[in-house]
Amino acid sequence: MRIRVNGEPRDVPDGCTVAALVELCELRPEQVAVELNQRLVRRADRANVTLSEGDELELVTLVGGG
């Protein structure tokens, strides 16, 4: 199914969870945070949240800043 991740379209398997998406993107789960449709998905909940067609996700990390 088609979702959007960080503003870009992406295809993921049906039934894909947030946790699975983080793994698909080859990210370290403890270094990122996830928003689904502008709401935080807590790290502990990622495996329980299944994505739907058209979902918009933000995958963020911490970078240098003042």
Added chain:
Amino acid sequence: MTDPLHDTTLKIGDVELRSRLLVGTGKYASFEETERALELSGTDCVTVAVRRVNLDASKGPSLLDHIDRSKYHVLPNTAGCFDAASAIRTAELARDVLDTPLVKLEVLGDKTTLLPDPIGTLEAAKELVSQGFHVMVYCSDDPRMCVHLAEAGVKSVMPAGSPIGSGQGVLNPNAIRIIQELVQGVPVIVDAGVGTASDVAAAMELGVEGVLLNTAVASAREPLRMAVAMKLACEAGRHAFLAGRIPKKLYANASSPLEGVIAGAGPA
């Protein structure tokens, strides 16, 4: 007689900092330089920003790999947010990564000045406080605004000395002194605009509890040496403040005794 080397720690919410210098992690040439600069600065508390992961990049080391959380408190900021809603979302995302209630709240007004938007800042501060965040809030040097923020329950008010990255130092020291006097119960930390070591010392001499800087070190010609300078300046200014300076007088006050001068010496 008090110990001339003694100072209290800087308490912000549950966090206790030995160093009164807080340092940003932006604009350095490399992660290695960042790590070394933080070490030389003597800081206990470093800021980071929240940004989209680069999904295309090869999975190399990250900033977080270079910050030892057993040595530093990590203070995530909401830089890049121009309204309260995005600042609140950013704080929530950062808290999920770091598992800390600390957040440096920034709600900016425009890209050129990077001045804080006071309305959005206060709105976001109130909401984040109600969600249990320990908010350290970037604000202007308006004393009444600082009082509003303190009353909203933030853990620190952080007035700018001058615009972010501008290097102009503390442009309005009297405003900072007034803020220090009016704001009850929370530490005042000068954040933004510091250019060089004397700016840090001057800020600490005003009696503020700390200084937060980034560009002044990261963009100096020799960032590592400037980190050393800032560490010393922060300590110097703090000790000078605690020591109690002499007043400024119109006329002279001789340092050597007036009595016992030899024949022919002394005033006419």
